[in-house]
Amino acid sequence: MTGFARRIRRRPPKYSAAKLAWKGFRGQSWPRVWREVDLKRSYDAVVIGGGVHGLATAYYLARNHGIKNVAVLDKAYLGSGGSGRNTAIIRSNYLTPAGVKFYDRSVQLYSTLAVDLNINVMFSQRGHLTLAHSDSSLRTMHWRAEVNKLQGVNSSVIGPDEVKSEAPSLDTSDHPRYPILGALYHPPGGVVRHDAVVWGYARAADHMGVEMHQKTEVTDIICTGGEGPDGKGAGGRVTGVRTNRGDISTPVVVNCTAGWASLISSMAGVRLPITTHPLQAAVTEPVKMFLPTVVVSGSLHVYVSQTDRGELVFGAAVDPVANYSVRGSLEFTEGLAGHVLELMPGISRMRLLRQWSGLCDMTPDYSPVMGFTPVDGFLVDVGWGTYGFKAAPVSGEQMAEAVVTGRTPKLIEAFALSRFDNGELVGEKGAAAVGH
């Protein structure tokens, strides 16, 4: 029982320049960013998935509602799924009022996250350009801009000259195939350091008493009273989870997984409107800064930004074939390179350094599935497609509220699982395709 000694907490040192200097000067090391403790037999709530959604949910349960007897379980290590594989673009220029309000709250939370979590998440609000190459995509950009403005979000359609001044490397000439006719410009959009967000939530939740359990795989969800086998399914309620490290009793289980959402939910007898597809990304070798904004082209299925380290980070649309394999493909990099050179012919000599992929749970209306399910005590925060990272803070905040109040918060009403039973889908499909 090595955990006992470690479980005695002291107030951990705050991160600051002064502390950094002092520790550097004294040659001292920093304490563990989160504790390693033994798994208890019972928690007030169990969160499945140690990605940014699960960690944020646990953090806001503790911080906003004082619910601290919470375990976050991850079958690998924290941030090993989509949280560490995404391209870390943050924006709120969605198409539907429900989407815009929701993501706008997320951007607000992100903008103070470094101070709230006491870790530099490097949120760089450098501006976000969504290029339009046809009249119809320009019309969709206008649509988004108008809806955005009505929700108080800074978003507008700009012409090719302004596009050129925001991102000089873009070819805004009278291009033969995909001319840049304009762009949706969203100044508050930008990028964040994804790992820092994961670690920041974990560290801050840990400080409040939340437990993070890595290499802890959920193998079953224990239910009672449901219409399906083993008391699972509609009408039942959750009593605990089974893991590779033993059973845990808990009245509340929140499924915050991506890639595995269907499998975890099926453990509670809940079927989801989800198909899992890999989403690939790639990074180049670093070069000196030349791309000051985030650039997205829906028609060309590509989005690109340059990190503070000088690398270009690329993403595209999800792979067309449903898959749980994350091996990556050559055709992805070929298509990516072809498309990005269509936009920026000047970077043909940049070298692709690494490609990877993550799993995305796609829903029919390109919107998440959040809140309650027909199984009492089993909540979902899933179906995040390709837009999960940017929604993490608000999702955690709202899911925590749902857990505590037992009611669906207004901000996520549109995303309820029940919409697929009553046919009231969310209209983000209209702006679908690639929307990073």
Added chain:
Amino acid sequence: MADVSKFESPVVASYPPSSGGDPTLADVSATTKWLVRADADGPTADQLGAAFGRSQVAAGGALVLGSRPGEWIVLGASVQVSMAVAGLEQPEGLDSSDFVSALDWTHGRALFRVTGHGAARMLEKVCSLDWSDPMTPDGAVVSASVAKVTCDIARNDADGAPSYLIFCDRSFGQYLFDALIDAGDEFGISVVTSTA
């Protein structure tokens, strides 16, 4: 009145005249082509002879391509094609066990012929299929994407040299012709005039 004697090819750009070389590319879009549909294993299939993926010369000299299961492209001189498709589509055919239809496809598809010992190497630049002799022998018929346009392709060797007939939707004709020239450039492709 329009000059109906002249078939307008989709390839309208002009190319320097050439007497040949290897490989050669010819625009033979004016060739008469029919599309025949019938049960894949019915009497019409027997009559046409060409199995899916293979081709065969019909009695009158037309070339019959087994382009898809239950689908054949018949091409050649107008009179050859007429002979091959005559009588296939009997009115009573619809009531018989074999349901047959045939339509003139001449205007719907552009048709090019690539010939030469370098032709396979050239096709490797625009199509992902295996052009080696065992996989695509003389007489093979296949559909595939060529420079991102879906095409029917038939290997139909001429004078001992590998030769390929490439069909695409007429409206892509000029694009595909240029893509083939680009692919053949490193092998010294020349544009020639010929009949199918």
Added chain:
Amino acid sequence: MTMSRLGIQSTEVIDRATKLRFKWNGKRFSGFEGDTIASALAASGEHIFSRSMKYHRPRGILTADYWDPNLLVQVGDDPNVRAGHRLLESSMDVRSQNAWPSLHRDLKAANSLLGRFLTAGFYYKTFMRPQWLWPTYERVLATFAPGGKIDIDTPHRYHDKRYSHPDVVVAGAGPAGIEAALAASATGAQVLLVEHQHAVGGHLRFSSGDADQAALTQLQATLAASDVEVLTDSTVTGRYEDNWLGIVQRNHPIAVERLIKARAKVLVVAPGLIERPYVFEGNDRPGVITSGAARRLINLWGVKPGERAVVFSANADGDAAAADLDRAGVEIAEIVDARERRRISSTTGSSRAVDAVVVDAGLASNQRIDADLLVVAAGWTAPTSLLNMAGDRPVYDATAARFFPSDPPANVLATGGIVGDGSLDQLRSHGAATGRLAAARAAAVRHRLQAHTARALAVDGTEPAWAPDERSPLGRDAHPELYRSDTHGMVDYSEDVSSKDLVAASKEGYDSVELAKRFTTATMGPSQGKLETVNTVAAIAEARGETIAEVGTTVWRPPYAPLTLGALAGRVFEPVRVSSIHPWHEAKGVTTIQAGQWIRPDHYGDPAAEVRNVRENVGLIDVTPLGKLDLRGPDVSKLLNLLYVNKWSKLAVGKVRYGMMCAEDGVVLDDGVTGRLGEDHYMMSTTSSGAGGVWEWVENWLQTERPDWRVHVTPVTTAYASINIAGPKSRELVSRVTSGVDLDPDAFRYMEVRGATVAGVSGCFMWRIGFTGELSFELHVPAGHGLAVWEALMDAGSDLGVGPFGLEGQRIMRLEKGHFIVGQDTDGLTLAPSTGMGGLIKLDKDDFAGKPELVWAADRRLPQIVAIQPDNPNIVPDEACQIVRGDSNEILGRITSARFSPTLGRSICLGQVEPELATGGTKLTVLLTSGERISATVIDHHAHFDPAGERLRG
């Protein structure tokens, strides 16, 4: 350390007769043909090539090959060029990267003084407050981004691609790889041998041993006489599903680079081994090089790497390096033999050069040896990337001190140093056995492919059995486990991550390899972990008190070596399509618009005038892209009943009907007219953009839901040139060129179809329909005569005022008529009843696509498409302007189409609104993009013009 050119070496690859002049940081230098950029500079006495990423420490040669992290330079507009690999060319403009203002006086080197504060991940712990200053901090941090510069005006030069279907691809042309290729080829297999370096031979190339040189000569000769296709300066960059390989060829004669996409039946992985650096204090000081670097410099390029050397040797290659150094006239100060448990502890000297090496600190033999060169042979890393990509998880062997493949798939074989050790003969014979095995397995794959491929040559006999692996395995030599000495040093040279950083990260809780990598960025730099990964794993294992095997390794992701975006893009294929009338449009100076792959006439200068001409005279529009499906068979009407929301059973021959299609969720999918040309012969038209999708949709229903129905579907979109002749004088014009059709209004009525001969062209058909709302004839002409018929119509109608009109004119006229466009006025959630054409939907049909949703939709409040007119007739709202409630921000709908109508002299719109706003006369507030709110009125009909439809029936 002073490097200089030696006398002629028997193994050298330079041509001393061909001198090449180039520039390095603006100064003139020269080298020889066959030199790399780095060898030429080294021979000229240069020893600082770059500055490190974080501390801006001067860096010299480390490995002198492609993987050298210290040799990234800018060549012209090409950033991050591997100077250890790229061959010198005449007039190259080579510059150092990551140094300011110059390589020798780099002000950012001040960072190294702050080293103890700039620990890994330091940036996460600071700059949080004040928040408003972060953007400024960020801009400063960004100036530290490493790497070269890109010139945004660099053209995308000609890159090429091809596909290949070899039986066997061998990745790596060292002795084992060459033997594998030769053995496979000898069986008749088609073999592609790919070598990353500029020449085949692997480590034999820089070995001065007579036996090695003789073997190299013999292998080269045999290879040249074989049928093996050899690609040098080429890399297998990735192995993907089913042995799909990416191979980049950097020395192609006609292209900058060529990407080969090969479907290998069997892949043989034979990359050899990569020499691993050793971690100790001062291990990144210029003058510390690997034994491979020393041997390459001396034997390939005749470069003397220093004057007085300490050699740290744990293996035969280290010993061979000592011999080469001695032969090259370098004084050997000491050979520190790791096999005798001796250690390097540190180097001393300035930041720019080694002046001494401290060995065996803490031991009795402890000494400080003056030297300007430290040559290190500490062991090997197996570059298992391609095996990782095939799903293999290599396993660590502590005795041999490296990772080995464990269980790659059966169509991936490995040979050479990556699988074991042995004499040259043993390696060669393992290679040959691997080649034979690869060929045997490839034959089985080839047999299966041929047997299952319809077009392929028939194969005889049953598929050959999968050849078992009966190769006698190579041995594994014992090797000291050398990762970190008793001091801390650099682990990742390109990222400036030290073993100290990794220990600190581990203590802080980032103690799995993946977390530590992410936190410290170790292995994330341009050398991709080729040199650093195993040392990183070892440092973490040490910090955690675990073995390397327990910590495991990280997954090497593609590509094997970085490759340019240009190579990946290659020639970009973007098909475009045009109608057969296109040459006429171009001759008239048309302004085109891209609609999907189609290039279409948008207008010919003045769309409003084109509209007026149609309304007053007659106009022609080329509507060839309109989707057309030829449907034949006795069950076509059943099919139409199933796919459209309306009824089709009573459509008579010669009649045309409009139809709307829904998906199974009731959302509008497509629309168009279908005409019955004969008893069992119909022509369906679709939207231009929907043509391909509808065809697949139809095939899906026929093949999977109704396979018993007899319908043949043929897409004939471009088999016909389609011309819409619209306007009050259209009948007159059509009558002048048409024969075989009675055009009398009572004989050929609105929504009817007739076969015809037009301008002498038989096989045409025409239907009386029209998107413009005018009397119109849509004529479909066999495409090979489309241009002639169009010209004939133009000629025949000159006195009638005939003129062309484009898509823009048609859009205006359809809006005047209130016709919606699927995908513009509808969206991804628009159900059929929202279109205002709910009357079409026949819920009494047994079944049709989407029927249940439309049944239930009757009870739902759905948005409605309505015609809207701004009260100020001169304001044309932008499409997508929102309809709001009064002065609030509540959204009640949006404008989906808007134009100024030349016919009505006012602004007209279509929009989607909440159902309570859909009745005629309702006042709306439209929020313009300018922010201004204007009032507008819903009108009674969708049609702004001629709501009774009198003109089109005329």
Added chain:
Amino acid sequence: MLLVPCPNCGPRNSADLRYGGESHARPDPATASPSEWRSYLYLRDNPAGWLRETWYCASGCRRWFALERNTATNEFRGPPLPGDKRGGAA
């Protein structure tokens, strides 16, 4: 690039085909409840393992067919089943 075993053409690059996704039977539209119909429209088994799915050989024979693929390993197992409508996890 996955090789998909088309029952007519033989193994073809996945780029030559259109992926139709998890196969599922269409409920009888006359009797289906909203819940059943929407389950057909939206809900999926989405297993990490063997999945029965449909493909359309768009660049080749233009035939829809169903087969089983392991979504974790991308192995196919046959034989291909033309028009198979049994859905989901296999």
